[in-house]
Amino acid sequence: MIPMEHVLILGAALFAIGMYGVLARRNAVLILLSVELMLNAVNLNLIAFNVYLRPNPATGMVFSVFVIVIAAAEAGLALAIILRLFRNRRTANVDEADLLKW
């Protein structure tokens, strides 16, 4: 069986990649996708802990299901707001949304 550490490292890497995406991307949709990556890293963690450390009860599994569901809802909401941005400004570039500052 693959050691738990490998899964955790994969999770951490995924999390870091997602974080990088949030910091580096300028398109709102891509930022959102990067956040999804981070959430999946969380899911990996949860499932790994669940399977390797405490197989019973399946709390981690349940948790990750909730994370997936909420992430979907979040994506829906975020896309609605991004769509609104696009309609108002004809762009999805977050750099151009800087009316509010200082």
Added chain:
Amino acid sequence: MNPDYSLLIPEYILAVWAALVVAVDVMMPKLRRDVPAYLAALGALAAGIASVLYIDVNKGFEAIPGVTIMHVDDYTTYMRVLLCGIAVFILLMSAQFVRMRLSHAGEYSAIVLVATLGGMLMVEGTELITSWIALELLSFCFYTLVSFARRELRSNEAGLKYMLLGAFSTALFLYGLSLIYGVTGTTTYDGIAAALSNRGEDLTLALVVGFVFIIAGLGFKVAAVPFHMYTPDAYQGAPLPITAMLSTTSKAAAFALFFRLFTTAFLPAHEEWKWMIALIAAVTMMWGNLVALQQTNLRRLFAYSSIGQVGFMLIAVAAATQDAGSSLLFHMAGYAVTNLAAFTIIVVFFNREGSDEIADLAGLAERQPFLALAMVTALFSLAGMPLFAGFFTKFMLFVSGWDAGLEWLSGVAVVASLISLYYYLMVIRQMYVIAPRVPGRFRTPALLWGVIAVLVVGVFFLGIWPAPLLDAADTAAAFLFRA
């Protein structure tokens, strides 16, 4: 044992009422657009009254036997009543605003109710998944509400920033939760506390990283420096009553969750996180109050002022004693009353003048003396002058911090609150000293006049006779520290 569904009646009321408000709005298209807000206010009032019935109830809601996902006790009751009360005032100040400036009045009011529902669940949650979902419910409502003025670029932009950064911070928060779950193997607060008190030393680092991420996530929700960056933008862009709600409901609920989580689940590892929160608290109160000095927009000023207040409240979380808990609850109530008063005044002014720049307040004392005087009351209270609510609430916070061995932090807090006086006085000066830009007196609408009067009386009541509320807060906080 089956879960005791009767514990959640206030939540049912809010949920059903929210649906009802939307239904009424859909079925009666001719309805005046301020009516749904009044209707929803009744719902919040009903939920608040229902919450009062739970005084001295002390029962867990067990989703499956042995797993208490929610707990109804005096802490819950105190916060439920507070949140419902805030919702009532938010809806009352919203009514005219919505009528004049927003569409979809029904949805607006319904979402305010659901946000309150989310806040209540956050307070009750005693299990990580539940608390987190409640947090998301509240956050989603706020994302929607902040960007509710769909055609306004600022509102849209504020919503976008809040939403994307909120999602990001949620991811951090969840990563932290997953680590805590990994270390302790459970998600209930009690289980975590038990596991933490029997933990081995080798797990400390994983635990500390978990705490860092959780503090970052919650720090974002309460707007602590350096997780605060979205706050001024969201405050400025959101529809005005929602700004008020951000600074009250969102903050109160997040702090209630913060405090419950850290004092019931994480208390055995107090040494691990005490310094982190104390550090953030110090930075937050200095940063918020210093940057506030440079603001020209009233809402941004209040945003930074609220960041400063967050710093004060974090003292209580860092101290994590029963006294700190009661002073936190007490401060929350005082802060909510004061801030609601200030924002109702700003709403009245905004409804009439369409401006929220500090410079436009010039000569308010001549144009509408009542508003100016009420504003002075609110500002003095925020600055922590005696006889106003803010004095005792802040004083208790400082004292509890001092008592818990955080003398330096209380010292910083006293200095920070002195700095705050300066920018509050700048606003007062604007209202009283500078000649009005636009001549002409105006009147405050009767309903909002009444609302402001009630809140101002509340500010004085808490400042002069704080004993009843403090007793309640003390009883409430005691529930977290029974063990």
Added chain:
Amino acid sequence: MIGVEHAWIIPAIPLGSFIILALLHNVLPRKGDWLGVLAILTSFALVWFVVADAFTNYPDHLPGRESLEWIEAGRFRVDLGIHVDEVAIVMLIVVTTVALMVNIYSTGYMQERHGLTAEEQRRLLPATAAAHGGHGDTHGDAGHVESSGHHETASAVPEPRYGWFFAVLSLFAFAMLTLVLADNLLLMFAAWELVGVCSFFLIGFYWERRSAAEAAKKAFITTRIGDVGMLIGIIMLWKATGTFHIQTVLHAAETGQIGHTYLVISALFLLMGPIGKSAQVPLHVWLPDAMEGPTPVSALIHAATMVVAGVYLVARMLPLFEAADLLRVILTMGMITAVFASIVALAQTDLKKVIAYSTLSNLGIMMVALGAGSVTAAMFHLMTHAFFKACLFLGAGSVIHATHTQEMGPLGGLWKKMPITGTTFIIAALANAGIIPLAGFWSKDEILHSIDSHAGVVWFVIALVWVVLSGMYTARLVGYTFLGKPRDQHIYSHAHESPFAMTLPLIILGALSIVAGFPILHEVGNSLGLPGGISEFLLTPGEHAEEFHFNVGLATAGTLSALLGMFITGFLMASPGRMARFTAAIPGPYNLVKNKFYFDEMYQWLIDRVILVVAYGVAWFDRHVVNDTGVDGFSSLLNYTGFRLKFAQTGKIPNYALAIVIGVLTLAVIAFSTNS
């Protein structure tokens, strides 16, 4: 029968009057001024019942206590309690007497507002703007706006906030009396802040005038700086003793239950409050500016009552400061203030500013007395000073009322025109200089005595110099205003005696300036029911009883010093031009003194250059470093490539996210480095 334990009624009455006046002053006849006067009159009368009770079987009934639980949470407990002892009784008498006089006086003085510029007039009374408009405009064109020294000031208008003024006076009386009676530090602090708020409202009472609003803000913030320290001191003492109750804290301090270093630190913090409130150097800058307030306010708040709250607090807590070995600090600080202020008073040209600096100087000498360990001398001087200084201020107000100017330059010879004001003013001024047998003489004598016997000869000599200086500025004040020849015939010819409502308080206070010192004598004290005179009465427990002796040597030294000072000034003023030649001969020192040793400039510089720069710096950091620049380095680190830098610079949301990441990393790095 009202006993000492019922003394809480005394502040309660003005509170009621405040509530009624604040809500209804527009509805009541005469805007409710009679209610304010009536309320304080009732309190004044009640004080005498309390005094009578205190003297029945003296000292069985003292100290009187009464308390009511206010707040209780865990270890934290505060009572609404009163503690009536001898010192408090003297304060009660002083506060209610002066407050009553000032209330009566204000019914005359505050009817009209003087010295308005056209702009102020237009804002104040939009309805009458048309009528006065042309008049005001010519003023503006001629550049005469706000030249208060000029006799062409705009005409007076009825005071629009007359009722509000009396409301705040009532509130002040409530707060001040609460401060006096409070038996615990927290209640005292609350009252302490409330008198500060009243002072803020009253200094800024003419808020249309920018200088008044600025002065109010300055006073508020400066005293708050002291209060911050005081609050920390109170919390520290609470932490050590578990109570706010003053007597318990004192007991703990005296019996050494608090560690000495801790006690010293907390006492120093506590002392910051009195330094701010009683305007000791270096936090004195607000008091002279506070003269922007209406003159009755200057008399009540900034001479007789609020500013002595600091002295009162130190007197109350003296055993604590004694246990902390801080008496020398208090002594030195007080002496610096006293000498400094009386030097500055020499060169002021504004009538009220001279009196303000004289107040500062007297506050300093009260602190000196406390530093010498003598509550008796300090409290006694506090009492006599309250009467003669209130009389001086009200007299100055009467002059302003009559001449519409408060610059001393154009005045002179007013005694003939205003006999009552002049006579009472001169009596009070002589009392201030310490001329036998007026009130000020006895209390100054007592202070000199305490310095002589407890502080040492050097301090005594400095104190004598201070007496000389007091004599000098007093003579100058009187000489320029009431004596000599009128320097401006126009003002002189229009001057007139003030109405009865204003002269009555002057007469009473003038009389008090004569007799208030006599209770120190055993014979007088005996006949008043104070065996051993007031000095015996004012002893705090533990203080050594020192019988008052009329020490001829001391009295002679004091009086001669005062006369010397007056003579110097008199000599300089006797022939026209001599003073000018004298000041021209020493331009350096003169300018230094005239500009108040440049304290204000220094603080302004500090605020401009340091505090605002720090604030600006942080705001700038928030805007540029976090948002734009700082991102550069960090995001290139993350990106491995430099070309993405420009995206980071312009980006907003990612920058915010970066701040979050930086926060997380900082915490993590600190955690790791401290753990390993």
